[in-house]
Amino acid sequence: MAEVSAAAVGLTTADGRPLRTALATAQQRAKRRAFLLVLPLLAFIVITFIVPIGQMMHQAVYNDGFSANMPRLSAWFAEHPVGTDPDEPAWQALALDLQDAATAKTAGVVGTRVNYQMSGTRSLFTSTARKAKDFAPPYRDAVIAADKKWDDPELWGTMRQVSRAYSLNFFLAALDMTQDRQGMIVAMPEDRQIYVDLFVKTFLLAGLITLTCFLLGFPIAHLLATLPLRWSNLLMILVLLPFWTSLLVRTTSWIVLLQQQGVVNSALVATGVITEEGRLQMIYNQMGTIIAMTHILLPFMILPLYSVMRPIPPSYVRAARSLGATSWTAFRRIYLPQTLPGIGAGSLLVFILAVGYYITPALVGGASGQLISNLIAFHMQDSLNWSLASALAALLLGAVLVLYWLYDRLVGIDNLKLG
């Protein structure tokens, strides 16, 4: 384009405009047209995908369970600096807020929010709220008379923390950390540290699954790439059929095959390899997760490997052999380096997909085969701690986006192929 514009200086179009500006206008128009074609879809994705994920991120740092339902006390905390002992106005704010919460039936919500930071406090809020309508000045004595646990500086410190709707508490909790009464960040007690370990376990399992996919996928891709097309297309069906089969069907199949009364165990008993009592526990544990996920993700390893291996000319290896290399040396020094782009693409893709897997671990993982996604689902559906679920999801999303960026750098999204 540079030469064109250099040569275009002084030239004009038929209607007398300088050629350079006419060209620039035309290019601008072409750019705008291309972008307008993409715009509807981009808008659609932003609304149905980016905005919801943004809302989830917001949920991770925002929880108004306390501040919305205890406005007076929240205002008192905002006015007084950290370390102020609760005075009579503070107790009055607490008592009046509890009265309102009892009327609005929101004491449980408030208690739940405080309970996330300091366990065992939910019932304190609900039980005190039931007695709140009789509160009369002096409020300090009235509230402590209702339950003497209120006279606990630790509780007041916690209430101060949760009185702000925006906080990083849930991110800290997702990283097994918490704030103490002075607002310092400290590690959770040993027995309540679960999330970091689970993140580590998720990454280790995803790595292990990537490795088994590579070990099983490499020979198959190599075979398919070196067979004549007629045969490899036929065998490719065996790779693509699992790819196209419903995830739930494949998971069901593994349950049928591996469960204690299933096909594999029965066959082993029938052939006398194991006894009736010695039936193996191969599913509803970590092993079940690994086997089923390897099977499900294997095509994602084979397809990129195959598309890299197919164009490698066999003459390179033959040349190496003719120069005296053993078949192992020829493979290691000549063939393997040429397949590295495929190995990188397949491994990254499998790893990215494995890290966020939910369905298969939920169905065949038992207690030991659960991944971080399953815990997010647990907090969303059972414990209803949506902010913590969002914080865990945000951390997982961060990890996946880093891997995605790496994939785009190394492989390029354009090179993503399906079948």
Add this chain to the structure above:
Amino acid sequence: MALPVYASPLERIWHYTYLVICALIFLFLIAPILIVIPLSFNAEPYFTFTEKMLSLDPAGYSLRWYDLLLTQPSMPTDVPRDAAWWAQVWQESIWIRAAKNSVIIGVFSTIVATVLGTIAALGLSRPEMPYRRVVMAILISPMIVPIIITATGLFFFYSNPCALLNWTGLADQCGRLTGSYLGVVLAHATLGIPFVIITVTATLIGFDQSLNRAAASLGAPPTTTFFKVTMPLILPGVISGALFAFVTSFDEVVVVLFVAAHDQQTIPRQMWNGIREQISPAILAVATILVIISVGMLATLELLRRRSERLRGVTPA
């Protein structure tokens, strides 16, 4: 993959070992899918081959699990299977209702994903497209982001779809998208879009842009050019993208778990229930039907691929 004549005995042994290993891996890939087919005809409520099945005794096989898909525990068992019975089955069987939901949601989300995705792919394939890399990364991301994160986000979004419009005062008039067909269709369309983008842009790589210019120089307006010249050539890619989008929706369970209500139960959702609660061989009957459907899809896709290669062979690369 033939052995060279100069192969040493050790290499010959390795070569055959390698073939055996490959055969075992193929078995690992395909056996779990095929095993459910015979087991779904089991006459007994077991997940293993009974002795009667192994000796190919007809008494060991039955269609009872397929029958169970049609009937409900609430339906009388001893009535004749006339037109009225079938009408009742069509209305009441939970599996048929789930199938209807799956097809409705699948078809509509496929239409949305294919139309928007194809138009966008046309723009993305133009050399003038600005910010191509970033836009592409955003459009492909629903495939990469873990489904549980998407579902979580959608749950918050659908609970109050107009939260961002608070300042307009419209927020309260929006209602909710949770428990609605529209919500599930939009979510499934989002999940299917990356597949449409990938397949259609791949087809467009081999597309000769001078054909469009030729049509324009002969006086065709852009829409005529698109429908008469571009569309017939990229159609195989569009159809395979649509198939991918449909399968994505047809197989999706997590979003349905998070944002759908009882009315939008789909086949995967029903299977999920079946596996979690009490796994019965009826699940295997459903699985067999789904395997047969995916074989059909794969065959269609293979035919399309061959046709696409033939069509693109006509145009200079």
